[in-house]
Amino acid sequence: MASYVVTALQLNLRSGPSAGAARIAVLEQGTELTKVADAAAGWWQVDAAIQGQTVRGFVNSSFVAPLTPGQFPSVTPTAGKIPPADLGPSPSAKRSARGTWANSIGEPGRPAPAASNPGGRVAGILAVIDWLDVGDKTHLRWQPQGGTTYCNVYAYDVCNIAGIYLPRVWWEHDALVSLQAGQQVEVKYGQTVDEIRANDIYDWLVAFGGSFGWQRVFDPDPLQTQVNSGMVGIICAQRVDINRPGHIQIVAPEHGNQQAKRSGGKVTQPLQSNAGTTTFTYGFLGSSWWRSSQFRELGFWVGQP
Numbered sequence: 001m002a003s004y005v006v007t008a009l010q011l012n013l014r015s016g017p018s019a020g021a022a023r024i025a026v027l028e029q030g031t032e033l034t035k036v037a038d039a040a041a042g043w044w045q046v047d048a049a050i051q052g053q054t055v056r057g058f059v060n061s062s063f064v065a066p067l068t069p070g071q072f073p074s075v076t077p078t079a080g081k082i083p084p085a086d087l088g089p090s091p092s093a094k095r096s097a098r099g100t101w102a103n104s105i106g107e108p109g110r111p112a113p114a115a116s117n118p119g120g121r122v123a124g125i126l127a128v129i130d131w132l133d134v135g136d137k138t139h140l141r142w143q144p145q146g147g148t149t150y151c152n153v154y155a156y157d158v159c160n161i162a163g164i165y166l167p168r169v170w171w172e173h174d175a176l177v178s179l180q181a182g183q184q185v186e187v188k189y190g191q192t193v194d195e196i197r198a199n200d201i202y203d204w205l206v207a208f209g210g211s212f213g214w215q216r217v218f219d220p221d222p223l224q225t226q227v228n229s230g231m232v233g234i235i236c237a238q239r240v241d242i243n244r245p246g247h248i249q250i251v252a253p254e255h256g257n258q259q260a261k262r263s264g265g266k267v268t269q270p271l272q273s274n275a276g277t278t279t280f281t282y283g284f285l286g287s288s289w290w291r292s293s294q295f296r297e298l299g300f301w302v303g304q305p
Contacts, residue, residue, distance in 0.1 A: 002032035002033055002034045002047075002049060002067060003033075003034060003035065003066065003067055004032070004033040004034070004035055004046070004064050004065065004066060004067055005030060005031065005032055005033065005064070005065060005066075005067045005071060006027045006028070006029055006030060006031040006033065006059075006063060006064060007029065007063055007064065007065045007071075008029060008063035009028075009029050009087075009102060009189040009190065010026050010027065010028060010029070010189070010190060011026070011027045011031075011059055011060070011063045011064075012025075012026060012027070012059070012060075013025045013026070013027050013046075013048055013055065013057040013058070013059055014057055014058045014059070015057060015058070016058055017039035017040035017043035017045070017058045018040065018043070018058075019060075021058065024055060024057045025048070025050055025055060025057070027048055027050070027059070028188065028189060028190030028191050029072075029188045029189040029190055029191065030072060030186065030188035030189075030190075030191050031048055031049060031050065031191075032048075032049045032067060033046040033047065033048050033049075033059070033064060034046060034047040036056065039058055042060060042061055042062060043058050043059070043060060043061060044058065044059055044061045044064070045057070045058050046058070046059050046064075072186040072187055072188055073088070073186070073187045074184050074185060074186045074187065075179075075184070075185060075187065076182075076183075076184045076185075077179045077180070077182055080180070080182070081211060082171070082176065082179055082180070082208065082211065083179065084165045084167070084212065085167060085169050085170050085171050085187060085192075085193045086104070086160075086165075086167075086168070086169065086187070087102050087103045087104075087168070087169055087187065087189060087193070088103060088104060089103060089104045089105065089106035090103035090104075090106045091106045091107070092106070093105045093106050093107070093141070094106070094107045094141065095107065095132060095133075095136075095139040095140075095141050096138060096139060096140055096141070097140060097141060098140045098141065098145070101141070101150065101153045101168075101195075102168060102169055102189060102195050103168075104156070104157065104160045104161075104168070105141075105157055105160075105161070109131070110131070110161055111124070111127040111128050111131050111161060112124070112127075113161070113162060113163030113305060114127075114128065114162040114163055114230070114232075114305040115163055115305055120230060121230030121231075121304070121305060122228065122229070122230050122253045122255075124162065124163075124305070125158075125162055125227075125230070125232060125252070125253055125305065126252070126253055126255060128158055128161045128162045129158060129250070129252055129273050129281060129282075130281070131161075132154070132157055132158065132161070132281075133281050134154055134273060134274070134275050134279045134280070134281055135279055135280040135281035135282075135283075136281075137279075141153065141154075141157075142154045142157075142275040142279055143279060144276065144277055144278075144279075149245060149275065149276045149277055150275050150276075151198055151245075151247050151248050151249065151274070151275045151276045152168070152196070152197050152198050152201060152248055153168065153275070154250070154273075154274075154275035154279075155201070155234060155248045155249070155250055155275075156168040158232070158250050158273070159232055159234075159303075159305075162232055162305040163305035164212070164213060164214075164232050164303045164304065164305040165212045165213070166201070166212075166234070167196055167201065167204060168195065168196070169189065169193040169194060169195050169196065170193060170194070170196045170200070170204060171185070171192060171193055172191070172192055172193060172194055174192075175192035175193065197245060197246070198236060198237070198238070198245060198246035198247050198248040199238045199239055199242055199245070199246040201236055201246075201248055202236045202237070202238040202246060202248075202297055202299065203238070205236060205299065205301055206299070209301060209303075212303070213303045213304060214301045214302070214303040215301065215302055215303065216299055216300065216301050217300045217301070217302060218300065219300075220260075220267045220268060220269065220270050220300065221266040221267040223235075223251060223267070223270055223300045223302065224251065224254065224260045224267040224270045224271065225267075226302045227251045227252070227253050227270070227271075227302065228253050228254055230253075230304065230305075231302040231303060231304050231305075232250070232302065232303050232304075232305055233250070233251030233252075233270065233300065233301070233302045234248060234249065234250060234251065234300070234301050234302075235247075235248070235249045235251060235270070235272075235290055235298070235299075235300055236248040236249075236298070236299055236301070237289075237290045237292075237295040237297065237298040237299075238295060238296055238297040238298070239294060239295060239296065240293075240294055240295065240296040241294075244294075246295065247276060247289070247290075247295075249272055249273070249274050249276075249285065250272070250273040250274070251270045251271065251272060251273075251300075252271045252272065252273045252282055253271070254271050258271055258282045259271065261284065268288070269284050269287070269288065271284075272284055272285055
């Protein structure tokens with residue numbers, strides 16, 4: 001019987017006891033293991049349970065722990081409502097560091113939720129945006145690299161700290177079925193939850209957003225007005241080619257010299273805070289970027305933190 005479990009989000013099962021050995025499989029968080037023998041320093045030979053089969057190989061034992069009850073957080077739906085999925089904070093998830101993108105920022109000094117800011121929710125939202133300061137190029141968490149961009153991570157970070165739920169990970173199909181049946185589900189990366197990106201977040205907002213306090217608006221003028229009143233605002237667009245990245249963006253409250261663009265007294269370009277190919281804390285990404293022909297779906301949403 002298995003007595004150990006993978007604690008890392010993912011762990012390579014290798015053909016030999018070294019990082020240079022060929023990969024046999026990638027073990028997801030929560031994969032149960034039986035230790036066969038000690039191998040090289042820091043390496044074990046194990047039997048891994050993979051889709052009903054036992055596969056033998058070698059793992060770095062630093063990412064393995066004894067199998068104990070309650071090892072992973074679990075959730076139970078109430079009154080038929082699907083609960084949020086979240087992996088929680090990690091100390092290695094920092095503004096200045098790449099990696100650990102599936103977790104929320106765990107470094108000290110995070111602002112309080114926007115609702116508890118003494119200056120009100122608008123001041124609270126601005127405190128979050130200013131602290132994250134996505135336009136600071138030393139804040140590597142959201143800087144593009146090798147064609148990969150992190151708009152979904154930034155939108156999650158703003159919402160998570162401000163105090164309204166937007167998913168960074170979401171439930172896998174089988175987990176959703178279990179939750180809809182009222183069953184308890186453990187939160188395990190790659191098994192019950194997985195990362196979602198801007199294209200997926202658009203679908204999530206349509207299907208689940210209302211259950212988590214998100215309301216859709218259909219014009220940039222009321223979008224900016226509601227953000228200025230203390231709502232978190234987002235713009236999300238889904239690509240025509242679903243295999244290419246969509247985009248999601250935070251709408252920021254107007255303040256000081258940071259103002260939306262208007263024509264005839266109505267907002268045409270909300271004040272934006274952006275991670276993507278370019279990053280900026282406050283500004284504008286082109287002219288109505290969401291209307292580009294590369295996007296097949298678009299939407300504006302607001303939610304109260």
